[in-house]
Amino acid sequence: MTRALRGIGLALSLSLPAAAQDLSHDILQFGDLRGWEADDHAAALEVFLNTCPDLQDADWRALCALGQQVPDARTFFELFFRPVMISDGRPALFTGYFEPELRGALRPDERFRYPVYREPPEARLSNPWLTRREIETTDAMRDRGLEIAWVDDPVELFFLQVQGSGRIRLDNGQMIRVGYAAANGHPYHSIGVELVRRGIYAAHQVSADVIKSWVRRNPDEGRELLFHNPSYVFFRRIDEVPPHLGPLGAMNRPVTEGRTIAVDPAHVPLGAPVWIEKDGEDPIRRLMVAQDTGSAIKGPQRADIFYGAGDAAGRAAGRLRDPGRLVVLMPIQRAYAMLTEQEP
Template sequence: MTQPASSETTFEVLDFADLEGWAQDDHAAALTTFRNTCMDRREPDWTSLCAVAENIENPRAFFELFFRPVLIRDGKDALFTGYFEPELDGALRPDARYRYPVYATPPEARGGSFVSRREIEEGGVLRGRGLEIAWVDDPVELFFLQIQGSGRIRLPDGRMIRVGYGGKNGHEYRSVGQEMVRRGIYQTHQVSAQVIKNWVRRNPAQGQELLWHNPSFVFFREVSEVPADRGPLGAMNRSITTMRSVAVDPAFVPLGAPVWVEKEGQNPIRRLMIAQDTGSAIKGAQRADIFFGTGDQAGRAAGRLRDPGRMLVLLPIQRAYALLSEGGE
């Protein structure tokens, strides 16, 4: 965990009895997800815990015995959103239907500094350079594929290719949903991914300009070696798990750590998840993006999520208490 330089950041070590719904969760499912990435932590305390996790008989006791829940605050309100793995229709060759390219990272963008989304799409600076992984039939779905960072493309013969995050152009992400609110098109509570998609399709010219408001552009790489029955690759280059993996800000939450989620709202969630992913819009100690799975149904559920709550990071005991000397309560 890279410690943020902020006087507002505080740490509070809690007891497991303070976690609402802790006893009712499926700790075995969380442990299985934890095992997927625990071997990638190289620090001695994490390495030891990973070895223990391979032969544990009581998953709940494992977490309670070796971890402590830490509430990290940075002065910002907690916010939970959702993300998913989209499925798009595409082809390996362009035609009248499949006209919108999914690009691999150009060499000159690998340093994280490149032209804007508008210049790429309107100016065609990548056209004809052999960087196309595939072509898809819907530019709006392609935009949201970039927001999600990974997805599957269904080819005409029924085969699937999977793409994952390959890099970006170095421009700061700007929310088109917030821009719609600023322009007075919708109010904050009305905006969702589906609402944005529908509006852009009803207003093609204005919609294109709206999408160009976000200058950030994501490039991809093919990751079809990941079996179709497993989740897409997260930031740790391991498959993530539906409703057990969460994207976090690694400046506050170490990747691979268990996190206890208490999401409020219409459908409350009380669940132990694992921090296995990141996102350009996921910034802050209490900011998290829950992975909802693959396909349209997962997308609709993820798109509706925008709720308050709180998130606690489960850290190895000595590591948890060491934080108290760095500004905790």
Template sequence: MPGSAQDAPDVSYAVLGFEDLNGWDGDDHAQALEVFRNTCRDFDDPDWRALCRVADEAGNAKDFFELFFRPVQISDGTGEALFTGYFEPELRGSPVPTARYRYPIYKMPEEARNNRPWLTRRSILTSGVMKNRGLEIAWVDDAVELFFLQIQGSGRVRFPDGHSIRVGYGGFNGHTYRSIGQELVRRGIFNMHQVSAQVIGNWVRSNPSAGEELLYHNDGYVFFREVSEVPSERGPLGAMNRSITAMRSVAVDPTFTPLGAPVWIEKGGRSPLKRLMIAQDTGSAIKGAQRADIFIGTGMRAGRIAGKIKDPGRMIVLMPIQRAYALLPDWIE
């Protein structure tokens, strides 16, 4: 939260007016307010909880945000903002292993919780340590899609009968994530601008032996838990254990941005975006005051869109009025 980052030497705060937010008047504030209500009750802080009670009774959403918040631009000395996108994958799978469905989605074994770091990806998948322990949630038909599921942290698995289950992040083995895309660039196979999830997947499938070794380059391994209690029409669970909403939820660095806070996004690039979102998620690669990952939605189309987002812009956090001004160095209570 900003309180924990406030003493860092390179962090600075600027309180803006709503007239300084490009495109503010044209947004659907009611939609953002609905998403805000979904998680604001989970705040422990009394200032935020008071605003949550007001939000439940708010009539005009735009007036609510303008009356009780002030926009705060937080900078940490790392330069321009970076926006990326993420999505909820949908994999083809089965509740039992078959010749086609042979790649297991694992629950986390107890010893992995108590030993950090635990085994590497290669050891987990090749040593037999996971076998015959009932740790499989389901089996899927594509090792590459399973690898990307681990990067996203949650997804759906659709069975042959049309039934589907949902899986969410259940823990990891404690090893640092290593990018296989960067490894392909290092080997001279692709240039950086060519690398995408689709390109990586195609290369791994076209080069089965070398592709398997490439996946082992990332020692990190993510385990899952079944979260099928979340209705299928709602988004996956975020870091606040609440469903996130396509194009209204973002993953942020909670060192700087409180989870649950409204965040104004001004994203550039080929598909500019100016929208009020809610900080409802985090991610291991989301580090910095001006870093955000936009939740695009579920399925392949959302994945294609998310994979193309790597854009500059600026991110502005809406803070309760007194909290906003308290961040300024010359503010006197």
């Protein structure tokens, strides 16, 4: 999400955005989309309808109104959209994200010692504000009523900040959802990249689980490794979203497991249906919806797939780093206008 750092922690190489003149737009046929016939188009339409009422442009709003009339879903997409392949010459890359679930309490004790903080007022007036090290090793935040909750694992708290949102399960079964509120203004430094730079791991070995395991096996060095990232995220409680729904995405609506992707909105409109052809060990051929963003998601062929909540979703998302292609479904006139705009 643009509101969060999610996705950067495991991105070991980020290229600069391609110049606008390097972009190409090609209109495909639905028959060109591998696996299109076998998808659950009704499930994709339901997710599209979750956020399309918030779209402002007249063509998108018209299609949203048509979609709400409960049409045959596949016919709806094929009749009113055209698949557009947007490329800047770089290969596609798919990664995954998830909603972490931490154990926590509303009062600190011997077990729950690590606070999840709201943003302090002075941080809004200073950019950048204190670093991660200064926040965690001084009294700047303590005993000021800024704590939302306390959790039992500082490593999971760090990755909660990377993801930008998550759930905190209390001992009584109550669930608190937190979302990104602000950051301290310091640049994000990837600890995965730092482990590679130190020669501890090769780039292909680094994942969230590998990082967590190393930090826990080396508590002193691990704490210093986390301090290598000076960026710090502050949260807010999100009580308006029920626990059975996903976290809020960049469109301020709950995202959907297996149907929401984070994209670069400079190239892919938020709210647009996007056909995913993810290759690799577990191929995916599925119509998803661009409902989120991420600071590491740059370029027209870059996407982050939402895998759901909890440890299993985290493991699946953390392993994902696969090639393929993504094709954006655009309203017909808009699709052909993109071809006209790129003509010399």
